[in-house]
Amino acid sequence: MKLTAEEAAILAGHRGKPARRALEMQIATGEFFGAEEMVPVTSAHLTGDAESMGDAGLAFVEELAREGARFVVPTTTNSRNVDFACYRELGQPEEVARKEQRLRELVVTMGAIPLDSCTNYQSICQPRFGEHLAWGDTGTVIWANAVAGARSNFEGGPASYAAALTGRVPAYGMHLPECRLGTHLVELRDQPRSASDWGALGCLVGRQLTNYWLVPVFTGLGVEPSADGLKQLGAALASYGSLAMFHLVGSTPEARTLEDAFGGRPPRGRIVVEPGDLQRAYRSFVAERAEVDLVVFGTPHLSIFEVRQLAGLLDGRRVHRRTMLLLTTSAEVKALADRLGYTRTIEAAGGRIAVGVCYYIMTPRELARRHGFRTIVTDSAKLANIIGGSGYNPIFRPTAECVDAAVTGRVAR
Amino acid sequence: MTADAAVVLTGHSGVGDPVEGEALVSPEGFSARYDLDRATGVIARESHALHGRSIAGKVFVCPVAKGGFATSWALLDLKARDLAPVAMLFGWANPVMVQGAVLAGVALMDRLRPDPMEVVRTGDWVRVDPKAGRVEVRRRS
Numbered sequence: 279m280k281l282t283a284e285e286a287a288i289l290a291g292h293r294g295k296p297a298r299r300a301l302e303m304q305i306a307t308g309e310f311f312g313a314e315e316m317v318p319v320t321s322a323h324l325t326g327d328a329e330s331m332g333d334a335g336l337a338f339v340e341e342l343a344r345e346g347a348r349f350v351v352p353t354t355t356n357s358r359n360v361d362f363a364c365y366r367e368l369g370q371p372e373e374v375a376r377k378e379q380r381l382r383e384l385v386v387t388m389g390a391i392p393l394d395s396c397t398n399y400q401s402i403c404q405p406r407f408g409e410h411l412a413w414g415d416t417g418t419v420i421w422a423n424a425v426a427g428a429r430s431n432f433e434g435g436p437a438s439y440a441a442a443l444t445g446r447v448p449a450y451g452m453h454l455p456e457c458r459l460g461t462h463l464v465e466l467r468d469q470p471r472s473a474s475d476w477g478a479l480g481c482l483v484g485r486q487l488t489n490y491w492l493v494p495v496f497t498g499l500g501v502e503p504s505a506d507g508l509k510q511l512g513a514a515l516a517s518y519g520s521l522a523m524f525h526l527v528g529s530t531p532e533a534r535t536l537e538d539a540f541g542g543r544p545p546r547g548r549i550v551v552e553p554g555d556l557q558r559a560y561r562s563f564v565a566e567r568a569e570v571d572l573v574v575f576g577t578p579h580l581s582i583f584e585v586r587q588l589a590g591l592l593d594g595r596r597v598h599r600r601t602m603l604l605l606t607t608s609a610e611v612k613a614l615a616d617r618l619g620y621t622r623t624i625e626a627a628g629g630r631i632a633v634g635v636c637y638y639i640m641t642p643r644e645l646a647r648r649h650g651f652r653t654i655v656t657d658s659a660k661l662a663n664i665i666g667g668s669g670y671n672p673i674f675r676p677t678a679e680c681v682d683a684a685v686t687g688r689v690a691r
Numbered sequence: 692m693t694a695d696a697a698v699v700l701t702g703h704s705g706v707g708d709p710v711e712g713e714a715l716v717s718p719e720g721f722s723a724r725y726d727l728d729r730a731t732g733v734i735a736r737e738s739h740a741l742h743g744r745s746i747a748g749k750v751f752v753c754p755v756a757k758g759g760f761a762t763s764w765a766l767l768d769l770k771a772r773d774l775a776p777v778a779m780l781f782g783w784a785n786p787v788m789v790q791g792a793v794l795a796g797v798a799l800m801d802r803l804r805p806d807p808m809e810v811v812r813t814g815d816w817v818r819v820d821p822k823a824g825r826v827e828v829r830r831r832s
Contacts, residue, residue: 306706306793307786325760332729332768338794356760416759434763434787436794451786488720489755490785520722520757520785638724667725667736 280315296347300440308448317449322442325356325414326435328377349389349442356415357396357636369648394634395608397579412441416516417578423523427531429453459541460495463548468555469500476507477659478559480514487519495525495539514659563674565691571651573684574637576606577661582614589620591681597628598687605631642668655683698810698828700803705821707798712777714815715749722758723765732774750817751776752807756788763787766795778819780807
């Protein structure tokens, strides 16, 4: 890999041990993927929570801090394991909260803004066309690439720290125009009508394209995508397919035309979304039993529009005594929901809004053990995909059906 | 094939040091978050073809790397508790899996020819030399 004078200086240890170690890791990863150089980034989004990192990951960050690590680009943090205001009440382990507290101290010392959100792009970060980023959360990455036309690979936990420390990333994958071109054509003959329908579409396509290096190109769109719809589509494609890019012809910036999206190359494959396919994506999640233990909204974090919709659906109703209703969002959206009265409506119905967390990293195995959770109903295609790995029976349904499930304590099988 | 004949796979340079071990072949993709109980190193997703099997100490062979950032941390923590695979061979790796292998010092290679999914079987003995871009497979007799 070709290194600039500054990169050579980092590698020689002139910017300290943490930056040197970070660059060594980046070069190893870059060479694996054939990168020829490093490219400067304008921000990093850290993905690391105490539970995902484990004690070894936390020790890695402790060591960086001990060696005087400082982030050199604007750096934000992804969702955490616990909402410090309510983790005890929920029955999450004290030890995890303690580790999260420690991790927060470390990253703030290194210079991060503890945003604690997986929708940084809906709150405080505004990626722009052509900007190189080092974002870690897959949903944020695919959104930045596809919707904003910015450029980021999945810079996972240690890689996001490395990028924040060196201010650059290896130039491979989504940083290169040729890797961003479409590979597969998706013809829509069924139209998404809601944000969760976009998630259903992402589920359907992500199940068929399960490789980071594939890029779906959607055509035949007859509706205007909403910001929350694009959030759900991206999160689901990234979750089911490990995809980092998509194009919506006529909507997203690198797909003004079909030709534009494919760069003149023929598609390697074609997927047709037939009428009824989106409904079938929901119904592919089958309930083992009718009783619902838990209903969760907010993977990725809810926007204020989604919170308002939920407040409207819950107004004057009451969550079933056997069922827990949990919403997760950012501190910014929660503050707005408080001010606008949505929080009061949701809490009056028996729901709870947790801040800075996302259910699949909220020690879900511990919560299942403690509360006997098994059946979880959600309008997030991503959460339905991910939570099965933690011993749950996930049921993906449209938003209004999820609210009904919370109120009746039952879901149609 | 005779008992001693080895199949050789070649490809671009991978990450990590030379290692050897027994193969565990997954017919489907793999992610540390979606598929694994990271506390035990056992594949926990009930619908996964290798449900209940441990990846500890194995040369893990798999068509495609899946998943997000949890995967980039998981190998280091598994290795610290002696639960990591010794090597991973993918048809196609993704960034988070490679970042995780680099952090943990676990050998990882991808895009080998012939495709390991076609020539490696669970129980085979596999020598992996990432820097040389070379893998040797000895059939379990």
